[in-house]
Amino acid sequence: VALRIRPMMDDEIYNGATPVAHKVDENMVVIMDPSDDLDDILRQNRSREKQYIFDVVMDAKSTQEDTYNKSCKFLIPSIMDGYNATVFAYGATGAGKTHTMLGRDENPGIMAQALTDLFDKMNESQERLIYKVTMSYLEVMHILKEGNKQRTQEPTAANKTSSRSHAVLIISVRQRNRSVLAAGMQQQYRMGKLILIDLAGSERAANTQNRGKRMVEGAHINRSLLALGNCINALSDKTGSKYVNYRDSKLTRLLKDALGGNCKTVMVAHISPASFHFEETRNTLTYADRAKNLKTKVRLFCACLFLFVFCMFCIFCVLGCVSVFV
Numbered sequence: 001v002a003l004r005i006r007p008m009m010d011d012e013i014y015n016g017a018t019p020v021a022h023k024v025d026e027n028m029v030v031i032m033d034p035s036d037d038l039d040d041i042l043r044q045n046r047s048r049e050k051q052y053i054f055d056v057v058m059d060a061k062s063t064q065e066d067t068y069n070k071s072c073k074f075l076i077p078s079i080m081d082g083y084n085a086t087v088f089a090y091g092a093t094g095a096g097k098t099h100t101m102l103g104r105d106e107n108p109g110i111m112a113q114a115l116t117d118l119f120d121k122m123n124e125s126q127e128r129l130i131y132k133v134t135m136s137y138l139e140v141m142h143i144l145k146e147g148n149k150q151r152t153q154e155p156t157a158a159n160k161t162s163s164r165s166h167a168v169l170i171i172s173v174r175q176r177n178r179s180v181l182a183a184g185m186q187q188q189y190r191m192g193k194l195i196l197i198d199l200a201g202s203e204r205a206a207n208t209q210n211r212g213k214r215m216v217e218g219a220h221i222n223r224s225l226l227a228l229g230n231c232i233n234a235l236s237d238k239t240g241s242k243y244v245n246y247r248d249s250k251l252t253r254l255l256k257d258a259l260g261g262n263c264k265t266v267m268v269a270h271i272s273p274a275s276f277h278f279e280e281t282r283n284t285l286t287y288a289d290r291a292k293n294l295k296t297k298v299r300l301f302c303a304c305l306f307l308f309v310f311c312m313f314c315i316f317c318v319l320g321c322v323s324v325f326v
């Protein structure tokens with residue numbers, strides 16, 4: 001789990017917001033509750049400061065390149081070796097998810113950097129290996145941009161360029177060995193999949209002042225994010241006894257492997273440092289903190305096949321022995 005704290009926006013500073021989230025070191029963030037309600041007896045003795053620890057903490061000084069290097073780059077060789085990986089951006093509306101995942105042409109985010117890295121790595125080994133890359137959401141780079149033009153972006157009171165849908169980029173890489181192919185021999189191929197997800201932001205209907213279609217859209221977004229939150233809660237339950245309802249939304253069905261299956265998963269949580277967004281910030285940090293408890297099991301596709309064949313072989317041997325005795 002990585003955390004990115006975006007810079008304060010000009011309008012937040014103009015409207016009197018103060019920064020309440022601070023990076024302490026590479027792994028720690030501290031938030032300070034800005035409320036100073038003297039009548040709130042229940043909170044009077046509580047510390048207003050809370051610390052959270054994550055694998056990576058980045059603040060306004062982190063560039064797009066730093067963010068990619070720290071949260072996604074290490075996954076690229078695994079994809080080429082046949083593993084599955086998912087990176088998803090999580091956070092409230094306006095917290096900086098699209099900036100991280102997509103960025104801009106002159107300042108590209110994780111999606112474009114991961115693709116560039118992947119194709120560079122494939123070029124390095126193309127004399128030895130043959131790759132087949134398939135993608136949904138894009139086939140070549142320009143379709144990523146086309147896809148993003150199609151994506152509804154609407155200003156809401158909470159974010160001027162709010163994404164009104166989840167964006168999912170799935171890159172599948174199939175790899176075969178040239179020399180084995182040239183010799184005309186049968187060979188297993190390796191298949192790795194990288195899923196990059198820019199979730200639509202959770203939002204409070206009251207904050208966005210959305211009406212009509214936009215409000216219904218917001219409700220759908222929130223419902224799927226609620227289902228995601230429920231799955232994270234159930235999966236992070238230490239007793240392991242809670243039922244994980246992946247079927248609650250399309251989003252959780254899509255993320256099933258990323259959350260509890262055969263996948264290396266990175267969650268990049270996003271928060272705003274501004275005091276106005278303290279409640280959203282605390283919610284995001286709570287979920288990100290829970291997400292640290294999630295465990296996935298990563299296996300190679302061909303290794304599974306081998307295990308299956310081996311198990312079948314053992315079963316037949318046992319059945320053979322039993323029938324001899326009978």
Ligand SMILES: Nc1ncnc2c1ncn2[C@@H]1O[C@H](COP(=O)(O)OP(=O)(O)OP(=O)(O)O)[C@@H](O)[C@H]1O
Nearest residue numbers: 006007093094095096097098099159162163200201
């Ligand atoms: N690290 C950053 N550095 C500079 N600007 C940023 C950063 N993160 C976000 N921003 C700016 O903050 C604004 C909101 O960010 P963005 O649209 O990425 O939020 P979001 O979480 O994707 O919101 P939504 O869920 O509503 O789509 C944008 O103008 C974006 O350029």
